[in-house]
Amino acid sequence: MTFRLPVGSAGALALACVAVWTPLAACSAQPVQSAATEPSQGTAILGEAAILAAAAAEVTPLMADGRYQSVSGAVVYQGRVHTFHYGRSPSGRAPDDQTLYEIGSLTKTFTGLLLAQAVRDGKVALDAPAALYLPQVDPSRLTRNGKPVTVRHLATHMSGLPMLLACEDQPADPARIACLAAHDDRDFLRRLNAVELRSDPGDTYLYSNAGARLIGLILEGVYGAPYPELVRRFLQTRDGGIDVRCGAAVEDPARLAVRDRAAETCDGAGGLVATTADMGRYLALYFDRRDPIPAQATTPLFQDGDFGRAYFWNTYRPETEGQLYHGGGTFNTSSWISLYPRQGLAVFLISPTVAEGAQGALNERANAIADRVRAAAGEPQAGR
DSSP states (O other): OEEEOOBSEEEOOOOBOOOSSSOOOOOOOOOEEEOOOOOOTTOOOOOHHHHHHHHHHHHHHHHHHSSOSEEEEEEEETTEEEEEEEEOOTTSOOOOTTOBEEOGGGHHHHHHHHHHHHHHTTSOOTTSBGGGGOTTSOGGGGEETTEEOBHHHHHTTOSOOOSOSSSTTSOTTTHHHHHHHHOOHHHHHHHHTTOOOSSOTTTOOOOOHHHHHHHHHHHHHHHTSOHHHHHHHHHHHHOTTOOOEEGGGOSOGGGBSSOSSOOOOOBTTBOEEEOHHHHHHHHHGGGOTTOHHHHHHTSOSEEETTEEESSSOEEEOTTTTOEEEEEEEOSSOEEEEEEEGGGTEEEEEEESOOOTTHHHHHHHHHHHHHHHHHHHHTOOOOOO
């Protein structure tokens, strides 16, 4: 499916369905509003066929791998969102633009947008101690060697908090699933008030779901609303057609790519579900020049040579290639997003596959799709 993101006006152009290894999917027009990035001078305007050919060239080898039952995705370029689907989901159905996927840690990029909004609203200061916004937390637990954990540290995984505060010692599902389901906010805060930081804040990168969850609690506190509602409000004020929700809020389980074990919890670290069309429209928000929040959310907060981190986004050569990226994984899915704001280009890939190296493979394919799209349009190639 392809749909247009008009520059500066609401509306939608005709949509074209595509089917690759799947039955033809149904299409419907969707009104969209966006001031999308326009093609740079000397860049060719790419049609649907060229975009989908770029995707097919990279996704087809994944399908031949044998570990991937299906792969779905979206490419955003030149103000259009193109979605595609290969194979069949574990439920036996061919995925389409109505299929819901658990997006795992891609949820953190939504949290990053909300945090950027809170900073702009004056609700949160990046370099303030995180404990300032968490009256239910003992500040000494978020301090090590006299250095407090700041909001910036949490958003860049430099807080010293561990990956998880619970369930790390549990074996794979179903025991770990049950443990995580019981690890509610009350249990999280109880454990946080007994945690020992593993490094001084700001010293060492340590990927932490606990830190992202803590940002979610800060946002809930400063805005007085639960995290899922904050996500809904943010998206509704930008593009009312984006329907991203918590896994536990899915009314029709038949729409899930994997029907059992949908995310029961939803917080700043993970738990959202979305369709490929939703993710395409979401990524298109980052190209809306009228909105300062996406630009702020993708501004590096920490940089070390070529690599760094923005508001939960990973960054690569922000002054040249300007790439941002993030991976996502659940008990059911592996996913990847790559974003190039300067070129108005984004790639999203997801598969109901949990296998060693799956996220890395999606990373490579997403980068390769972006390279193919740029090459077809005459854009400069990234220097990875």
